[in-house]
Amino acid sequence: MDAVILLTLTGLGLAALYFLVASGLSLVFGLADVLNFAHGLFLGVGAYATWWAAGNLPGAGADGFGFVVAVAFGVAAGTLVAVLVELVLIRPLYSRTIEQVLVTVGLSLAGVALLQATWGADARPFPRPEWTRQVTSILGAQVPNGGLLLIVAATLVLGAILAFLRWTRYGLIIRAGVENREMVTALGIDVRKAFTLVFAIGGAAAALAGALGSVYFGTVSPQQGGSLLIFAFIVVVIGGMGSVVGSAYAAVAVGLLQQFVNYYGTSGLGDICVVALLAVVLLLRPQGIAGKVATA
Amino acid sequence: MTEVKSPEVPAPSAAVPSELTPEPNRWSRVRPFLPLAVLAVALILPYSTLHLPGIFEGALNSPGTLQLLAVCLVFGGLAAGYDLLFGRTGMLSFGHALYFAAGVYGTDILITRAGLPLWQAAPLAIVGGAILAGLLGAVALRTVGIAFAMVTLAFAQVGAILVARDFGGLTGGEEGLPLDVAGLPDALVGVTNTVNLYWLALAYLVVVVFVVHRVSGSPTGRVLAGLRDDERRIGVLGLDPYRFKLVAFTLAGGLAAAGGAVYCLIVGGASPHITSSELTLSLLVMVVLGGPGTRWGPVLGGILYMYLDHRLVSFGSSDAVDALPAFLSRPLSQPLFVLGTVFILAVYFFPGGLASLAPRLALLRNSVRPGTRRER
Numbered sequence: 143m144d145a146v147i148l149l150t151l152t153g154l155g156l157a158a159l160y161f162l163v164a165s166g167l168s169l170v171f172g173l174a175d176v177l178n179f180a181h182g183l184f185l186g187v188g189a190y191a192t193w194w195a196a197g198n199l200p201g202a203g204a205d206g207f208g209f210v211v212a213v214a215f216g217v218a219a220g221t222l223v224a225v226l227v228e229l230v231l232i233r234p235l236y237s238r239t240i241e242q243v244l245v246t247v248g249l250s251l252a253g254v255a256l257l258q259a260t261w262g263a264d265a266r267p268f269p270r271p272e273w274t275r276q277v278t279s280i281l282g283a284q285v286p287n288g289g290l291l292l293i294v295a296a297t298l299v300l301g302a303i304l305a306f307l308r309w310t311r312y313g314l315i316i317r318a319g320v321e322n323r324e325m326v327t328a329l330g331i332d333v334r335k336a337f338t339l340v341f342a343i344g345g346a347a348a349a350l351a352g353a354l355g356s357v358y359f360g361t362v363s364p365q366q367g368g369s370l371l372i373f374a375f376i377v378v379v380i381g382g383m384g385s386v387v388g389s390a391y392a393a394v395a396v397g398l399l400q401q402f403v404n405y406y407g408t409s410g411l412g413d414i415c416v417v418a419l420l421a422v423v424l425l426l427r428p429q430g431i432a433g434k435v436a437t438a
Numbered sequence: 439m440t441e442v443k444s445p446e447v448p449a450p451s452a453a454v455p456s457e458l459t460p461e462p463n464r465w466s467r468v469r470p471f472l473p474l475a476v477l478a479v480a481l482i483l484p485y486s487t488l489h490l491p492g493i494f495e496g497a498l499n500s501p502g503t504l505q506l507l508a509v510c511l512v513f514g515g516l517a518a519g520y521d522l523l524f525g526r527t528g529m530l531s532f533g534h535a536l537y538f539a540a541g542v543y544g545t546d547i548l549i550t551r552a553g554l555p556l557w558q559a560a561p562l563a564i565v566g567g568a569i570l571a572g573l574l575g576a577v578a579l580r581t582v583g584i585a586f587a588m589v590t591l592a593f594a595q596v597g598a599i600l601v602a603r604d605f606g607g608l609t610g611g612e613e614g615l616p617l618d619v620a621g622l623p624d625a626l627v628g629v630t631n632t633v634n635l636y637w638l639a640l641a642y643l644v645v646v647v648f649v650v651h652r653v654s655g656s657p658t659g660r661v662l663a664g665l666r667d668d669e670r671r672i673g674v675l676g677l678d679p680y681r682f683k684l685v686a687f688t689l690a691g692g693l694a695a696a697g698g699a700v701y702c703l704i705v706g707g708a709s710p711h712i713t714s715s716e717l718t719l720s721l722l723v724m725v726v727l728g729g730p731g732t733r734w735g736p737v738l739g740g741i742l743y744m745y746l747d748h749r750l751v752s753f754g755s756s757d758a759v760d761a762l763p764a765f766l767s768r769p770l771s772q773p774l775f776v777l778g779t780v781f782i783l784a785v786y787f788f789p790g791g792l793a794s795l796a797p798r799l800a801l802l803r804n805s806v807r808p809g810t811r812r813e814r
Contacts, residue, residue: 177584179719231782240530243584244726244785247719252778259768259775372595372715375588383585410603417596421577424589428580 147283149401155289155358157397158296162351163374164381164389165303166344172320172384174337175239179246180227181348181374182367183253184220188349189268189356189366190257192216196269205271212269213353220349221342228341233334250368257364265363268356288358295354299347303386312339320384373400376416380423381430388432395419473734480640483507484633495752501632508632508639508704510744512697515639515646517724517740519693522650524722525730526659527686528666530583533574533590535717536597537691539708540567541698543601543615546708547608550618559621560699564692571691575684582669591715598713614709617702626703635704642700643737646693651733653689662686666731720747723781729793738792747773 163185170178195202195215202212231249235241274291277284307313315336319326327333348367355370356362377396381388396416404412423430486498494503516538523529544563548554554562578589604611619627625634653659661682664672672679702708711717720743728739750773762770769775788794 171584175584177587234786239584241785241789243530243587244722245782247722248778248781248785250778251716251719251723251774252782255772255775255778256769259772368715372591376592379581379585379588379592408603408605410599410605413599414596417592420589420592424577424580428585 144281144283145405147281148285149405150398151280151283151285151293152289153398153401154394155286155292155397156401157393157395158289158292159351159355159358159370160374160377160397161296161390161393162292162299162347162354163370164377164393165299165386166340166347167374168378168381168384168386168389169303169316169320169340170337170344171378173316173323173333173340174232174242175323176232176242176246177375178344179243179371180249180253181246181344182371183250183257184224184345184348185352185355185367185370186254186257186364187223188216188220188352189362190216190261190352191219191349192353193266193268193356193362203269209271213350216353217346217349220352221346224341224345224348225338227345228338232341233337236334254364254368261364263364265361268360268362270357270360274357286358288354292354292358295350299350300386300390303343303347306343307386312336316340373413373416376420379430380420382432383430385430385432388430391431477640477644480511481637484636499633501629504632504636505704506745506748508636509701509748510741511636511639511643512701512704513724513744514737514740515643516694516697517721517728517736517743518643518646518650519690519697520721521725521730521736522653522662522686522690522693524725525732525736526650526654526666527662527683529683529687530587530722531578531590531687531690532587532715532718532722533578533592533594533597534690534694534721535713535715536574536590536594537567537571537694538698538701538717539597539601539713540570540691541695542702542708542712543609543698544695545699545702546615546617549621550615551608553618553621556622556626556703560696563699564695567695567698568688568692571695572684572688575687575691579680579683579687591718594713594715594718598710598715601710601713609708609710612710614707616707619706622703635700638700639704642697646697647733647737649689649693653686658682658685723777725791727781727784727791729791732791732793735791735793742792743777746777750776 163181166184167178167181170176170181192212192215195212196209199212199215202208202215227246227249231245232242235245270288274286274288277286278290279285307317312335315326315331315333316339319333319336323333351370352362352367355366359366373396377389377392380396381390381392396419399419400412400416402412403415404410407415484499484504488498489496490498494506496503498504520531520534523531523534541563544566545556545559548559548562549556552559574590574593578586578593581589601609602611609615625631626638654662661672661677664675665679665682669679672682698712701712721740724739724743725736726739727743728737729735751771753770784791790798
């Protein structure tokens with residue numbers, strides 16, 4: 143029983159990480175039709191900026207309030223990079239989807255290489271608060287605090303994004319744009335501002351995933367973003383593109399499946415089961431669990 | 439913001455200049471034979487002892503140079519095969535590395551672990567790669583566009599996991615699997631026989647270009663081009679887009695697996711990095727740099743990319759780069775940084791890739807030169 147609770151909670155921690163990456167990816171995809179390969183780069187930027195801030199920024203550190211400052215700095219850096227990418231690289235290619243995807247591909251190659259050139263290819267130890275190294279006893283299972291932190295953060299982000307989409311004017315534009323971009327444009331609303339906003343939200347969520355994920359793993363490396371990105375893609379497809387709630391469901395399903403099969407089966411089998419789940423979902427419901435039939 | 443003007447689909451490189459110059463000049467008569475001349479030069483290249491300092495480290499016929507050239511040629515062919523999907527059918531697959539890896543690991547495992555001779559192992563691996571592409575394509579093609587790209591990426595990731603986790607001790611995991619030379623014919627073993635591998639790579643490239651050319655010229659090829667331009671129209675014509683796309687996907691998978699078999703012989707084994715999604719992304723970069731949908735663009739792009747990828751490492755550690763300040767020399771020593779940046783610039787400023795360079799220059803020349811038949 144302990145093992146099941148532990149696996150459930152660590153699986154949910156993993157799901158939280160996937161959700162943080164996938165939510166932005168899904169919104170960007172739903173609105174702008176851009177499969178953003180550079181999303182992993184935002185994650186890397188967030189992780190390295192947090193790591194840098196904890197060591198160098200005055201007032202920031204690895205513990206207490208200083209840690210909050212460091213993470214805030216990392217999220218700000220990730221958001222800034224995402225906004226710059228949208229303004230400088232994506233926007234000039236407006237509505238030329240394939241070119242936009244190609245640019246993000248080039249950026250993901252060049253950006254990771256740049257991180258590697260600056261801080262080396264090897265993983266570096268990440269400064270993390272003392273309490274995230276400890277475990278909490280929940281129903282007899284010893285759960286690492288880093289995972290719990292991720293779950294709490296992802297839940298807050300999910301709530302914030304949903305509230306934003308539901309109750310603000312820009313949220314309305316984004317929801318309408320995901321539904322039918324041409325119609326929104328025809329009504330005289332500038333969707334490009336919504337693009338920038340969605341990139342900023344996605345960049346912030348990914349940077350947060352980078353910072354908290356590095357706390358969870360204890361290290362930071364340039365390739366971290368890329369390996370998470372593929373599972374985030376799977377989550378987006380299973381969840382239905384453009385649907386934040388769908389991404390949340392799919393992230394939980396993928397995280398739990400991966401964790402349980404990796405524990406009870408051989409290591410690595412869980413990752414394969416996730417892709418098998420993807421194939422099954424595609425065969426039964428090509429538009430994803432929360433997607434609409436018309437947009438499939 | 440920069441205004442990017444470009445044709446949506448790059449025109450075939452040969453067509454534009456011949457229209458602009460109605461009077462056939464000597465060049466246009468020689469042009470069809472140019473590939474044959476290049477092929478002849480490529481064939482006799484290993485007999486040359488020419489030293490090209492700065493371009494290659496040793497003489498042209500030294501094993502190191504020949505191996506680099508062979509790898510470049512294989513990737514030229516691989517890019518041409520990938521272009522069958524991307525440039526000619528409009529399918530953005532991010533999982534092409536899987537079928538290449540199936541060829542590499544299939545050949546390697548069948549020779550090293552199962553002890554089969556090469557003439558049985560390689561065809562089995564190639565057929566296996568094509569069947570794998572057919573099966574996975576049948577699932578992935580239920581989605582279109584970007585979703586298709588994500589799904590193929592996910593399937594390729596399974597391949598990478600299978601190889602890295604070393605299930606059943608077949609793949610050698612992180613260390614890779616060196617090829618057991620006992621199963622190979624003598625002509626392909628040893629440093630002195632690198633020249634034969636070079637010719638093998640050249641033969642592979644020629645086969646791929648021939649197959650892609652024949653397919654795109656056939657009625658099937660016209661359907662594929664139609665799918666690229668407007669899939670619905672093909673459906674309205676009563677043809678099944680799914681079936682045609684699956685054929686293209688399977689064929690491209692088989693060609694990639696064949697490239698894998700050749701690559702396995704050239705580098706003498708398999709290593710897990712060829713299964714990474716980075717390889718597919720590189721293929722995409724090669725095709726776009728060269729010019730998607732053109733006959734020679736992807737080949738040139740593939741050769742150039744692999745050459746730069748190898749040479750930029752030594753360029754990055756050269757004295758000229760070391761002398762630069764650290765914020766410049768460090769990124770420049772990363773081949774992927776340079777190639778990624780070049781790629782982004784190419785997407786903006788050369789949408790047709792290298793293949794569009796010749797017609798662009800011809801246009802420029804004609805508009806600069808006075809008294810030509812530009813005015814109508």
